[in-house]
Amino acid sequence: MAGCEVVRVSGYDRCSRAMEDNRGRTVFVYFVGSKDAEGRNWCSDSERAEPIVQEAMKYIPAGAVFIYCQVGDRSYWKDPNNEFRKNLKITAVPTLLKYGAPKQLVEVECSQADLVQKFFAED
Secondary structure, eight states: TOOOOOOOOOHHHHHHHHHHHHHTSSSEEEEEOOTTSSSSOHHHHHHHHHHHHHGGGGGGGOEEEEEEEEEEOOHHOTTTSSSSHHHHOSSSSEEEEETTOOEEEEGGGGGGGHHHHHHHOOO
């Protein structure tokens, strides 16, 4: 992970800006439920996957960007018209994607260390 830049954002606008600012680089985006004031995530799948994704980040290629995006509270996320669903076609959290590529890991796949490591390591 030493060669990877980590960008933490909340909300669609900031996420879109971070993706655009890093166009032309290898960009991984990790969409998770937002955390409350005590640091708890409303999404249990996001909570479960987080340490696995963090551990696997050491497989991200040098020079790549990892955007950690909190999608909002549960009620916003459940709205079928939220911007993540409408504009980015994100249908579940957690979702890990490689920006500009069709591959992604969704929900329980983000909790499987071997899948996440392979996802980051593949070119």
